[in-house]
Amino acid sequence: GGGAAAEPLRVANLAKCAYYFEDVSEVLVQVTVPLEAACDGAALPKEGGLECTFSELGFKLEVTIGETVHRLNVGELLFRIRPSESVAKVRTKSKAVVVELAKLEPGKTWRKLTAMA
Secondary structure (H helix, E strand, O other): OOOOOOOOOEEEEOOOOOOEEEEOOOOEEEEEEEOHHHHOOOOOOOOOOEEEEEEOOEEEEEEEEOOEEEEEEEOOOOOOEOHHHOEEEEEOOOOEEEEEEEEOOOOOOOOOOEOOO
């Protein structure tokens, strides 16, 4: 056995990737995180490369592409969400991650928000 230790992964910030929020239903807000630029020609991994944790007022997304971990930390949402009912999904064809935020207060309208550069 032995051998060299694995190289630590590089970390990149997705804050400027032009992600945006859409109010898609009474109970759901969808956040689209485009990853085409981050993929740089590589395929977006469908399984295993995605990790997303939710709190009532934010979420933290990590997508591993090749040797790089791309992180997006949204720490202050417009309204509260239900962390247990929120999910993140990989869209391999469009090379994006879609984060579905379950609204704490159904029927409350979220403005269409784009990331601040």
